[in-house]
Amino acid sequence: xxxxxxxxxxxxxxxxxxxxxxxxxxxxxxxxxxxxxxxxxxxxxxxxxxxxxxxxxxxxxxxxxxxxxxxxxxxxxxxxxxxxxxxxxxxxxxxxxxxxxxxxxxxxxxxxxxxxxxxxxxxxxxxxxxxxxxxxxxxxxxxxxxxxxxxxxxxxxxxxxxxxxxxxxxxxxxxxxxxxxxxxxxxxxxxxxxxxxxxxxxxxxxxxxxxxxxxxxxxxxxxxxxxxxxxxxxxxxxxxxxxxxxxxxxxxxxxxxxxxxxxxxxxxxxxxxxxxxxxxxxxxxxxxxxxxxxxx
Numbered sequence: 001x002x003x004x005x006x007x008x009x010x011x012x013x014x015x016x017x018x019x020x021x022x023x024x025x026x027x028x029x030x031x032x033x034x035x036x037x038x039x040x041x042x043x044x045x046x047x048x049x050x051x052x053x054x055x056x057x058x059x060x061x062x063x064x065x066x067x068x069x070x071x072x073x074x075x076x077x078x079x080x081x082x083x084x085x086x087x088x089x090x091x092x093x094x095x096x097x098x099x100x101x102x103x104x105x106x107x108x109x110x111x112x113x114x115x116x117x118x119x120x121x122x123x124x125x126x127x128x129x130x131x132x133x134x135x136x137x138x139x140x141x142x143x144x145x146x147x148x149x150x151x152x153x154x155x156x157x158x159x160x161x162x163x164x165x166x167x168x169x170x171x172x173x174x175x176x177x178x179x180x181x182x183x184x185x186x187x188x189x190x191x192x193x194x195x196x197x198x199x200x201x202x203x204x205x206x207x208x209x210x211x212x213x214x215x216x217x218x219x220x221x222x223x224x225x226x227x228x229x230x231x232x233x234x235x236x237x238x239x240x241x242x243x244x245x246x247x248x249x250x251x252x253x254x255x256x257x258x259x260x261x262x263x264x265x266x267x268x269x270x271x272x273x274x275x276x277x278x279x280x281x282x283x284x285x286x287x288x289x290x291x292x293x294x295x296x
Contacts, residue, residue: 001198004037004088006050009106011072012028014026016028019226022267030227031270032048032265035048044095045097045179048098048205051063063109064142098119102208103121103125103128103146108146121154122185155181193209201258208231208263208264216245
């Protein structure tokens with residue numbers, strides 16, 4: 001198994017460190033941290049897809065205008081999962097499975113680029129995405145991005161077991177036991193983390209459970225004010241978000257925990273995990289990764 005960490009929706013919001021905690025100038029940097037996992041017998045498994053090729057080429061009508069204006073995505077087709085894969089010598093048909101943390105527009109945009117893949121997600125998220133209730137539901141869920149929804153394989157709370165103290169779907173159809181869905185509702189109704197047991201042990205892609213590493217790893221947990229405001233605006237349930245963050249914080253900060261935890265939008269975590277995965281070395285310290293994130 002080989003795990004590729006890919007930024008499939010880089011954003012450059014105004015605010016600098018007020019958005020990401022590290023950028024020295026007026027412009028901040030946020031990532032859309034997705035995974036492409038090469039497996040020996042199950043093809044390529046994606047965790048989220050970021051923005052798709054069509055989103056990058058013609059975002060109007062596909063992406064919510066207000067969110068896009070605030071986040072200031074870099075509309076570069078070469079940053080899509082599809083183009084990343086081609087540079088790695090992989091074909092779109094190699095993707096047999098996509099595991100979704102949730103169906104927000106910046107996570108699900110590339111689904112239509114991989115029409116042959118089975119899409120795995122929590123049942124509660126599928127219901128919410130189809131219903132698109134309220135302003136927030138119509139903003140975050142964009143059916144134009146999904147392609148054929150008959151390929152969705154959904155999982156209910158009745159299918160969960162236990163994973164390091166968390167409820168988890170431990171058997172995903174067609175996938176080996178190294179993959180699990182960890183329900184973490186709050187940011188959205190069916191939001192989940194994706195757990196993977198890779199060559200260096202377990203990792204948890206926590207999706208949008210938190211937006212900045214300081215919410216989990218700082219002695220006094222906090223979030224840069226710009227990201228905190230956006231996080232709150234997009235939360236389906238603020239109290240649930242805070243409860244899930246507390247649970248993930250305990251897992252991430254436990255010195256005996258065998259799990260590496262990261263989220264979608266933190267640029268420092270993205271650089272650190274990319275280096276950790278590719279170099280097979282210890283995680284890079286925050287000063288080094290902050291400098292790399294600022295230069296990205």
